[in-house]
Amino acid sequence: MIFTHATVPFLLLVFNKEIExxxxxxxxxxxxxxxxxxxxxxxxxLNHEKDYVCTGTVINxxxxxxxxxxxxxxxxxxxxxxxxxxxxxxxxNVFEVAFTKLHGDxxxxxxxxxxxISQMHSNIGLIFTVKPFLDLYLESANIGNYFASExxxxxxxxxxxxxxxxxxxxxxxxxxxxQVPCKNPKWYYCICGIEYSAINxxxxxxxGAPVLYNDVVVGISASPSGSLTQNRNINYNIFTVxxxxxxxxxxxxxxxxxxxxxxxxxxSQSKTYEKRFIFITIAITMLNKLIH
Numbered sequence: 001m002i003f004t005h006a007t008v009p010f011l012l013l014v015f016n017k018e019i020e021x022x023x024x025x026x027x028x029x030x031x032x033x034x035x036x037x038x039x040x041x042x043x044x045x046l047n048h049e050k051d052y053v054c055t056g057t058v059i060n061x062x063x064x065x066x067x068x069x070x071x072x073x074x075x076x077x078x079x080x081x082x083x084x085x086x087x088x089x090x091x092x093n094v095f096e097v098a099f100t101k102l103h104g105d106x107x108x109x110x111x112x113x114x115x116x117i118s119q120m121h122s123n124i125g126l127i128f129t130v131k132p133f134l135d136l137y138l139e140s141a142n143i144g145n146y147f148a149s150e151x152x153x154x155x156x157x158x159x160x161x162x163x164x165x166x167x168x169x170x171x172x173x174x175x176x177x178x179q180v181p182c183k184n185p186k187w188y189y190c191i192c193g194i195e196y197s198a199i200n201x202x203x204x205x206x207x208g209a210p211v212l213y214n215d216v217v218v219g220i221s222a223s224p225s226g227s228l229t230q231n232r233n234i235n236y237n238i239f240t241v242x243x244x245x246x247x248x249x250x251x252x253x254x255x256x257x258x259x260x261x262x263x264x265x266x267x268s269q270s271k272t273y274e275k276r277f278i279f280i281t282i283a284i285t286m287l288n289k290l291i292h
Contacts, residue, residue: 007118027206035172036083041141042210044085044161045127046077050094052085052170054208055160057141057217061132062098063253064142066208067240068106068218071125075100076267078154080133085161095133099259101252103245108222109175115227117172118185123222126249128256144216148191149217153171154179156193157212158221158237162205173205175225183230189244191219195235198207201225211239219243 024113043064045054054070056078064078074097079085080091103122156177161170177193204224211219219239230236242249 022266029255032083032171034092034174038139039159039172039210040081042159042161042172043078043080044082045075045118045208046079046094047219048076050087051079052161055206055210055221056127056208057144057210057220057246058133059126059249060253061062062129063256064120064127064129065210065217065220065242065249066125066127068102068123068125069108069110070208071100071102071109071127072106075127078127078129083172086168093133095129095131097127098130099128099256101128101256103248110146113290117184117187117223117228117238119184120190120238120240121186121188122245123190124220124242124245124248126252126256141210142216143242143246144213144218145243145246146213146216146218146239146241150243151179151191151213151241154213155196156191156219156239158206158209158239159212160206160221160225162201162224164201164204173201173225175201175206175210180236182238187238189241191239191241193239194230195225195237270280 041058043056043058044052045056046063047053053075056064056066056070058080059065070268075149076097077094078097079094102125105122106125107119107121108117108123109119138229156179157174157176159174160175162167164171164173175195176197178196179191179193182190182192182207206221207224209221210217211221219241222238222240225237226235228236228238
């Protein structure tokens with residue numbers, strides 16, 4: 001359990017004319033709005049130019065859980081409280097990244113040529129924001145202490161951001177998976193899944209997104225939905241199981257909180273010195289005028 005908060009109006013951005021053209025169907029809007037209301041803790045991760053790069057899950061008031069690959073290179077922002085994202089939207093719900101934490105055993109060997117992952121280990125990372133965003137959320141997210149063996153044969157749901165039709169528009173989407181054995185023994189602490197429901201996405205989506213079992217977040221998507229295929233072109237995906245990493249997550253949160261406090265104190269102290277310097281400068285200037 002992360003946190004709960006009183007109901008706050010959710011920012012479904014429906015007034016942009018270009019987006020209305022792209023999502024002309026009422027059912028499209030209804031599906032996206034439903035996802036946003038059910039999973040308010042899902043956020044978009046952005047680079048320095050505020051382009052979308054990955055999806056993440058808020059696990060406390062200033063911490064986002066995502067895949068290790070999503071913080072390598074380091075992201076600069078996360079945006080919250082939006083079902084639809086485009087680059088030039090209001091920055092009121094965009095939060096600057098203070099620190100990131102990559103697991104020490106992280107390995108992710110991806111081959112662009114044949115779109116395959118030869119080895120993966122501890123593909124998990126944390127993002128810490130400069131300012132907390134507790135007050136933006138409607139409900140808590142449940143983090144499940146499941147191990148891979150406990151998820152055999154289960155029906156899994158991945159919810160994350162991705163493009164639709166117009167490349168500048170990013171929306172929340174979902175895909176259901178049925179857990180199957182992973183074909184590569186070098187994917188450690190992982191489970192795999194083949195797409196269970198009908199495909200309703202147009203572009204791969206959801207790298208770093210939460211994977212849920214019975215409304216509990218149990219994994220992290222290692223790659224975008226639709227980007228990997230098995231025999232006979234069956235779409236599948238790889239998910240890092242969160243259970244084995246819960247002690248690491250708690251330890252990382254504690255150590256980073258101390259760093260954030262030190263950073264905040266440092267900034268506050270710096271501002272105090274700056275104010276004193278300005279005051280002294282003004283005083284000296286006025287004194288010089290009186291003397292001369």
